[in-house]
Amino acid sequence: MxxxxxxxxxxxxxxxxxxxxxxxxxxxxxxxxxxxxLQLPARVRGGGAPHASLEDAYRAHAVADADGHVRWTGPVDGTLPIVCHSGRSTPAPRVAFRLHHGRDPEGRLRRTCDMPGCAAGAHYADRLIREANRRADKAFAAIFGQPS
CATH class of the missing domain: 1.10.10 (Arc Repressor Mutant, subunit A)
Known part of the structure; x- marks a missing residue:
């Protein structure tokens, strides 16, 4: 052409x-x-340059608060923060978890803080973390007894 x-x-x-x-x-x-x-790189909505990686796309919309929470300024699906990169949508908590823990989450992610829409990787627990917490709770109870 x-x-x-x-x-x-x-x-x-x-x-x-x-x-x-x-x-x-x-x-x-x-x-x-x-x-x-012209084989130009894919465009990003809003006219910005394309992000080099999924993690960079996350960082572009994650705003850290002084109290450790992360406010999401990017797109959402209902109430779920979404990272858009290379034509795909990925839940922001999955990307944040990977950045914080250095691994992909196992099973369902659950927010551990009470700030709606928080996108901080440290504020999410996957199946492995929840299982480890249950084991720790049992060990604590065996040593110190049940809390009254």
Missing amino acids: KVRADIAELLRANVPHQDIARQLQVSRKTVSAAHRA
Whole structure:
């Protein structure tokens, strides 16, 4: 496909497709086809540069509070924070857990704090952590007795 020089210039300047189409009086399909023909990296909604990794996409929307919670400023699915990268959506707590614990979560993740929407990896427990906590609770009870 032969790409018009003016379209190529605007695509390389990371101008949104709809703006290019409006400015140059061409269809968005033409702009998208030119984008593919030039083999440019995938665009991120909002006109920003694509994130290098899923973790970078998480960090772009995670804002740490002084009290250890992490507020999510990115997209949500209902109340679940979502990280979008390379055309896929991943729950932000799974990414945060991996960054904090250095491994993927086993089984279902459950938030351990009471801040709705918190996206701090330290504030989530997977099956392995919950099982370890139950074992520790049993050992504590065996040593010190049941709390009254």
